[in-house]
Amino acid sequence: MATAKADLDWKNLGFGWRKTDANIRFTFGDGKWDEGVLVSDDVIPLHIGATCLHYGQECFEGLKAYETKSGDVVVFRIEENARRLIRSCERIMMEPVPEEMFIHAVFRVVDANRRFVPPYGTGGTLYIRPLLLGTTGAMALRPSVDYLFVVFVTPVGPYFKTGFTPVDLIVEDDLDRAAPRGVGHVKVGGNYAAGMKASTRAKAKGYADALYLDPRAKRFIDEAGPANFFAITRDRQYVTPDSESILPSITNNSLITLAEDMGLRPVRRPVDVEEIFEFAEAGCCGTAAVITPVKSITYRDRVVVYCQDGRPGPVCTDLYQRLTAIQCGDAPDPYGWVRRVPECG
Ligand SMILES: Cc1ncc(COP(=O)(O)O)c(C=O)c1O
CATH class of the missing domain: 3.30.470.10 (Aminotransferase class 4, branched-chain amino acid transferase, N-terminal domain)
Incomplete structure (x- = not known):
């Protein structure tokens, strides 16, 4: 009923x-x-x-x-x-x-x-x-x-209030969210307290959130606030950071599978922050963020803009549609990702 x-x-x-x-x-x-x-x-x-x-x-x-x-x-x-x-x-x-x-x-x-x-x-x-x-x-x-x-x-509703609309990020490289071999790879409260300063500062400057670099070399992209980072290269790779200090995102793992289905090549590897200037598209992903396309990234005194027209890129859009269609039962679920909540009496 x-x-x-x-x-x-x-x-x-x-x-x-x-x-x-x-x-x-x-x-x-x-x-x-x-x-x-x-x-x-x-x-x-x-x-x-x-x-x-x-x-x-x-x-x-x-x-x-x-x-x-x-x-x-x-x-x-x-x-x-x-x-x-x-x-x-x-x-x-x-x-x-x-x-x-x-x-x-x-x-x-x-x-x-x-x-x-x-x-x-x-x-x-x-x-x-x-x-x-x-x-x-x-x-x-x-x-x-x-x-x-x-x-x-x-x-x-959506975590970023703009929903599936591209957002601006800033690399905050003077504050670390997690330590090497610390607890960045698990979901414990201290990680979020450690991130609040950079995130609040980024928001005060008009960005949607902070993008963190790895705490060891301070050179590779880690993740963005409460979401993993991914990028699409010009030769159709789905690239996402491999790091000991980020949370393994269930959404990101799912996108890797969907990207493969779409004929993209998923690659998990350290992502040098300098590479942001080469990517075709970028996005944040997570349960709360779903896929939030990235419009621009500010790194020190340089800015890279992905969505010149302000609209999400084609690959981010395709990934978003495929993921959300499975999540709300509009598309077949070949991976067995979705479970019906039973009546518990
Ligand atoms: C720090 C952090 N990274 C990434 C994610 C995304 O993980 P998931 O896709 O499992 O929600 C989350 C959300 O749980 C998070 O808090």
Whole structure:
């Protein structure tokens, strides 16, 4: 039976937090996870000494649910998010959330918030934020023995408010987002705090976000804010940085597959910042950014402009259309990327 939708301006959601009907919480204590409970309260009780507050024992994920033309609600490559959260846990010594528990938690919370899944065709999606916190109250610097796993959702529009419209980026090479062999390759809160200064400064100067260079040589492109970077070369290669300090993006991995289908040659390799002056097109990609084409990049006193007419390039447009068509069920899904959210009762 179709769910009556919440009363929202679906076409103008923006990318912000909105209250929904429920979030789900699981507690780990005495060596095991509990069964989880759906609650409507958006506040969590936390010990003032919790390791997530002091020592950054916190990691999270981000994925989206989409309504299809037939009214089903689907999620995209959810197993990959579950596995990446496990890798984050391993790196910062947290209790991993088993893959099946992660998937079932997401299904339960999305099912409980169906009226907040933006209607098909509005361009909105339900953003899903799984969050894991070390909750043991202790002063000593050691891993928590207690954990809280929360999944909450909120309906969103595009992350960059212009949507699928090219944006301007600036290379901020005096601030690093991540350290070599640090935690840049996992999704932990500290990376985002470390990036806020460069990102805020870039936005204050009128750019959509900062583009980071690698923290070791300070010569190769890493990524852009909360998104991976890719470029299309004049001889139709899909080039994306290979770096130890960037988050392996599920969207980027998907685009690599789609690029290959389109007859492009996907290449993952270090990308020297000087190469930006040679590319035909460039883009940012991620769950929130989807594909955001890049209009220009400012690097020190030089600027390269990709979209002279202000419009996305043909390859970015083709990739965007192919990806979003699979995500919202408009195109066949030959890779088995999409899963229907079941009724959870
Ligand atoms: C730093 C960073 N890079 C890249 C991405 C894109 O990753 P994904 O495509 O898995 O959303 C994200 C978003 O999760 C991110 O936070």
